[in-house]
Amino acid sequence: MKDFLEWRHAFKLDPAKKLDDEALERVCESGTDGIIVGGTDGVTLDNVLAILMRIRRFSVPVMLEVSEPDAITPGFDGFLIPSVLNTDDARWIKGHQHAAIREFGELMDFEEVIPEGYVILNPDCKAAKLTGADAGIDEEDVLAYARMAEHFFRLPVLYLEYSGTYGGPETVRAASRVLDRTRLVYGGGIRGPEQAAEMARFADLIIVGNALYHNLPAALKTVRAVKETDKMA
Numbered sequence: 001m002k003d004f005l006e007w008r009h010a011f012k013l014d015p016a017k018k019l020d021d022e023a024l025e026r027v028c029e030s031g032t033d034g035i036i037v038g039g040t041d042g043v044t045l046d047n048v049l050a051i052l053m054r055i056r057r058f059s060v061p062v063m064l065e066v067s068e069p070d071a072i073t074p075g076f077d078g079f080l081i082p083s084v085l086n087t088d089d090a091r092w093i094k095g096h097q098h099a100a101i102r103e104f105g106e107l108m109d110f111e112e113v114i115p116e117g118y119v120i121l122n123p124d125c126k127a128a129k130l131t132g133a134d135a136g137i138d139e140e141d142v143l144a145y146a147r148m149a150e151h152f153f154r155l156p157v158l159y160l161e162y163s164g165t166y167g168g169p170e171t172v173r174a175a176s177r178v179l180d181r182t183r184l185v186y187g188g189g190i191r192g193p194e195q196a197a198e199m200a201r202f203a204d205l206i207i208v209g210n211a212l213y214h215n216l217p218a219a220l221k222t223v224r225a226v227k228e229t230d231k232m233a
């Protein structure tokens with residue numbers, strides 16, 4: 001498996017949403033670097049296992065982005081653990097994570113676990129509402145979170161999350177300029193290849209989610225668009 005920290009393109013499949021077998025096959029065979037299974041609400045052990053079993057018919061790598069401890073199961077190539085940096089509600093920074101590590105710590109292979117610093121920038125998305133994220137921050141705030149992620153917390157990943165809406169390429173570009181070792185992930189509102197290529201100039205990893213459910217052919221075209229785009233030095 002190509003290591004998650006080298007992925008350029010990923011599709012995020014929401015276990016609470018429906019995708020028929022033909023569509024899933026096209027997603028898994030698209031040439032994407034991998035699939036992330038994750039969502040904010042409606043995530044259960046049953047629907048995570050169901051989508052995992054269907055994805056495992058193909059050779060594509062698959063990571064679980066944990067938002068619900070009861071839905072953690074073996075069988076994934078690794079686990080992504082979000083911590084929301086732009087909330088004042090400590091439960092979503094370290095509280096749920098602490099409780100889950102108390103429960104699973106003995107079983108955990110930390111080589112398979114990748115912490116993600118999330119900065120949520122769409123105030124209307126479910127993740128922002130759930131976590132009380134302050135999405136009204138300006139670019140300087142985003143850059144401060146990026147520097148904190150890399151230099152204070154030494155996080156391997158900073159995720160600029162615009163879930164459901166297309167974010168500002170300028171902010172992504174500015175964040176990319178202050179990051180060196182921490183990988184920059186962009187997700188939100190990518191509907192087709194042009195937007196994917198635009199963000200791929202600034203972010204290390206591009207995530208495409210909802211477009212899969214609304215316009216599959218356009219979503220699939222984002223794979224090639226990202227692969228053909230070099231990130232700006």
Ligand SMILES: CC(C)=CCC/C(C)=C/CC/C(C)=C/CC/C(C)=C/CC/C(C)=C/CC/C(C)=C/CC/C(C)=C/COP(=O)(O)OP(=O)(O)O
Pocket residue numbers: 014038039040041065066067068069072073074075079081082083084092093096097098100101104107108109113118125126127130131161163164210
């Ligand atoms: C036995 C075994 C396999 C052991 C493995 C052990 C292991 C890996 C343990 C992990 C332990 C751990 C630290 C767990 C973390 C627990 C937890 C609940 C953390 C909180 C995560 C968090 C901050 C969630 C908030 C929401 C969030 C950021 C979600 C990310 C996903 C996201 C934004 C998806 C977008 O989709 P959605 O919001 O659903 O959008 P739609 O509106 O389109 O639906």
Ligand SMILES: O=P(O)(O)OC[C@@H](O)CO
Pocket residue numbers: 012161162163164165186187188189190207208209210211
């Ligand atoms: O669903 P979209 O808006 O593509 O967002 C993708 C991903 O960043 C969600 O966590």
Ligand SMILES: [Mg+2]
Pocket residue numbers: 014016039040041
């Ligand atoms: Mg969802």
